[in-house]
Amino acid sequence: MISVDEAKKIIIENVHPLEPVQVHFQDALGFCLAEEVLSDIDMPPFNRSAMDGYAVVAEDTIVAPVILKIIENIAAGGMPEKKVSRGCVSKIMTGASVPEGADAVVKFEDTEDTEDESRVKIVKSVKGGSNISKRGEDMKVGQIVLHAGMPVRPQEIGILATVGKSKVKIYPAPTVGIISTGNELVNVEEKPSSVQIRNSNSYSLASQARRMNTAVEIFGIVRDRKEEIVREIKKGLQKDILILSGGVSMGEYDLVGDVLKELGVCIYFEKVALRPGKPVIFGKKDKTWIFALPGNPVASLVTFELFIYPAIRKLMGFSSLNRIVVKAVLKTDVSTKRKRREFRPAVYQWKESELSASPVEWHGSADLLATTKANCLLIIPEEVEKLSKGQLVDIILLDNNY
Ligand code: AMP
Ligand code: MG
Secondary structure, three states, X not given: OEOHHHHHHHHHHHOOOOOOEEEXXXXXXOOEEOOOEEOOOOEOOOOEEOOXXXXXXXXXXXXXXXXXXXXXXXXXXXXXXXXXXXXXXXXXXXXXXXXXXXXXXXXXXHEEEOOOOOEEEEOOOOOOOOOEEOOOOOEOOOOEEEOOOOEOOHHHHHHHHHOOOOEEEEEOOOEEEXXXXXXXXXXOOXXXXXXXXXXXXXXXXXXXXXXXXXXXXXXXXXXOOHHHHHHHXXXXXXXXXXXXXXXXXXXXXXXXXXXXXXXXXXXXXXXXXXXXOOOOEEEEEOOEEEEEEOOOHHHHHHXXXXXXXXXXXXXXXXXXXXXXXXXXXXXXXXXXXXXXXXXXXXXXXXXXXXXXXXXXXXXXXXXXXXXXOOXXXXXXXXXXXXXXXXXEEXXXXXXXXX
C-alpha cells in the first residue's frame, strides 16, 4: 500500500499532455495554450486620450486659470486634423487619438465654458503626459503577450481578440469513458428491488469529469462477471481515460483487478493508504489511462478528486494540477482511526475575517447525501489521533477551478 502523495506522484510523473489541437479562439476558454501568442499591433495603437477633455500644450496651463482657443473636436475613431500649438486646444473624447503638438489632456471637470463657444477656461494646470496613454505602452508589435501553458480565462480570450488571433493551439481535454460494475445496480429509470440500488456513481463521476471540460461517455452497468467486464473495458479502450466503479475490493465478486491484469493492463498501483477509498487501481493499456475506483459513492467522489482530477489537469497541459488546499480553523473536535490519511466531507465558511471548517455529519463512505452539505474535504493526516477544536487544519476546496 502506498501513500496518497506517492500515488499522486506516480500519476503526475507518468501522465503527459495530449497532442495540441487548433481551435477557434472562443472555444479555448478553460483550456491551456499550447503556443506563444504574439501581438501584431502596438497597444494603444496611437497616443490615446484617457479622458474626455481638452488636448493642450501643458505649459499653457501653468498659469491656470487660463482661456484657450478650441480649434477642433476629436471623437474616438476620428483622425485629428489640426496641430495643437501654444494658446490652442482640441476638444477630445476618451479613446481618441491625441493630436500632434498636444502633450497632455485636461479633463472636462477641470475646465469651465466661457461665453465665447470657441474658447474654454482651463482652471487647473496639468503636467506634460497627463491623461495620455502612450502608443505601445501596454504591448508592442512582436511582443509575446500570452505564453504556452497559460490557462485561458475571459481576459486571455480578450487578448486573443485584441491581437487578432482567431485560431489558437490548445491542449485538448481527454475523452472519458465510465463503467459501473455491480450485480446490485439498476438504471436510474428503474425502481430497485429490496436488494438493489440505483447506479449513481456513473453520473456523479461523469459530472466531475464534465465540469473539467472533458467529453464523457457513460457505458452501461456491467454485472460482476468477467466476460461482461472484459467486453465493456474493450469498448472503453478507445478513450483517453477509462474509469471503472466498484469491484475493486477483496470480496468474492470483486473481479475488476483480475480482469485488468488478464487484459495486460500495466498496473502502477492498486492500494492507497486513504480513507475512504483504499482500493484504487491506476494503470495503462495502449493509450488509455485506467482508474478503477471503489463503489462506495463518497469513496468514488473523493478518489476522483484526489487522483483523476490531477491526471486530467496534466493531460490538459495545466501546471497547477491539484485542487486548492487552504488552512481553516477547525470548529469541532474530530477523532480518527489513524494510519491512513482521511478525507472527511466538511463545510467551510468565511465569517468575521476567519475561514473556519467543520465536518458534516455523515454515516460513512456510502452516505452521498451528506456530501451535498459539504463544500470541501477536511484532511486528517495519517499520524494524528485526534484534531482539536480551534486548531488550524488543511481543507481541499472542491468547487473552484483554475
Ligand atoms: P464495491 O466497491 O463494488 O464493493 O461496492 C461498494 C458499495 O458501493 C456497495 O454497497 C455498492 O452497492 C455501492 N456501489 C457500487 N457501485 C455503485 C454505483 N455505481 N452507484 C452507487 N453505489 C454503488
Ligand atoms: Mg461491487
